Amino acid sequence: MNGSGGHSTAPEQARLDVAEVSRRFGGNLALDRVSLTLAAGEILAVLGDSGCGKSTLLRLIAGLDTPDGGTIRIDGRVVAGRGAFVPPEARGIGLMFQDYALFPHLTVLANVRFGLNRLPNAEAESVAMERLREVGLADRTASYPADLSGGEAQRVALARALAPRPRVLLLDEPFSNLDSGTRERVRADTLAVLRQTGMSAILVTHDAAEAVEIADRIALMRAGRLVQSGTAEALYRAPASPFAARALGDIIEIPGQAVGGRIETPLGPLAAPPSLAAGAVRVCLRPEAIRLLPEGEGVPGRVLRRAFAGSLARLDLAVAGLDAPLRLTVPQAHDTTERVGLAVASELAHVFAGTDDGH
The missing domain is CATH 2.40.50.140 (Nucleic acid-binding proteins)
Incomplete structure (x- = not known):
């Protein structure tokens, strides 16, 4: 990626390639020709204030909405744009939102198994247990969401998102509902799991410290546009504008x-x-x-x-x-x-x- 919003990685080399994607809602241009790439095993933070378009971008990648222009590829396959549209369940995308969206009537184990209904029961349970072990909650399989702390609920949501082994994991402000002490601990635990599993992930956040701690690269957005991208150090030492300078410290x-x-x-x-x-x-x-x-x-x-x-x-x-x-x-x-x-x-x-x- 470069600071002007261009994408320098060829689509066949990228796990995810977003090219010149735009989205308009009435008279509001929510996304203006945004381009970015995500490599296999890379964690990218999309950083920006509320209303800058970062959650809209995530919805387009997930297939929950369709772009008005541009293309989105996953492993070289066009999933949106050029007349193509692949539904969310066929994209190999994992989703984790800030409210976690756990099913209150299902146990922790059943919540994690929910996305594995195509597997035989024994295999689905084995995979769900493995994901729960990865997030340190193998002893809470019979608990219900109401019995969990905020940090535990967040880890169950992470295990559920990781259960089908998605090609790309999308995390939309996943730590914003946690208090500051819990947030730091859960953030560190989440990062450890992502690294351990080699997951390709995009984290949407308005917290610069969170982006710096977790991501390999940061894509800085403002008013629907990608204004600069690169490592945290590159953005800190060579900001492209006063806005970019303020964003990183x-x-x-x-x-x-x-x-x-x-x-x-x-x-x-x-x-x-x-x-x-x-x-x-x-x-x-x-x-x-x-x-x-x-x-x-x-x-x-x-x-x-x-x-x-x-x-x-x-x-x-x-x-x-x-x-x-x-x-x-x-x-x-x-x-x-x-x-x-x-x-x-x-x-x-x-x-x-x-x-x-x-x-």
Whole structure:
């Protein structure tokens, strides 16, 4: 995949290939020519805010909806588009939703067996038991969903989705209904199971930390479009826009003016990329790009507020030319007086032409 939304992996090499897929609901273009690929054994996170189109994309891949344009292939076979439509049950897709959708009147074992009705009873039970062992719930076969904790219900749903050994597993915000402590544990358990089974999976989430922890690659979506994709490190170190920069961690945005091969900013001059045209720019800085210096060095700043944060301290600094205080986090042991100096590492600055958000 590339940042413009193109797909670079040939369909025959990909477990899943989504090419130029669009979906419109009335006057709303929910998906705008989205392209992505998923390799065998890969975990891809589709990251974005509510309403960006990520769940619509999942429904199209699953066969729960049909695209208005583009094609979807699974193992090289067209399952949607070009006049073809393969129903959900014939696509080899596993689904896991945030509400888990367990059948309350069935036991845990019966829930996991539900998608195995084409197998003989003994074989279906054997497969279901194996999946429950994989998720650590072999001792809860006779329990009912009402008897399970949120984390246990999530693991039963995972076992049921994995039971038929799907070609691709789709997970739609699967951890969002769990409290924070349970969420981290279940997330780690789920990742372990996916790795152990070699499952190809797509995780839809609005949580950047979740995407970073689980996925091999991240596809970042906004307003129905794929705006950038790549590893978490690539997106963090080389965001394609201010929006992409904000999506993968804390960012400090300051105005700048490109002129004569350099960028003038309230935090001092920065080296300008060779291709950057003269004019207004937006500079996005990770917190580690800004260094705190003794008073009298660098650009002067005045400490407005210092807040305790465990081993760290949060500083609000007034800097000439900035409309709002500059917020930095420094080690608690850092000796800060009322006035300090500031410097920016040019190589860690992300510079974008113009002043709008960009895609």
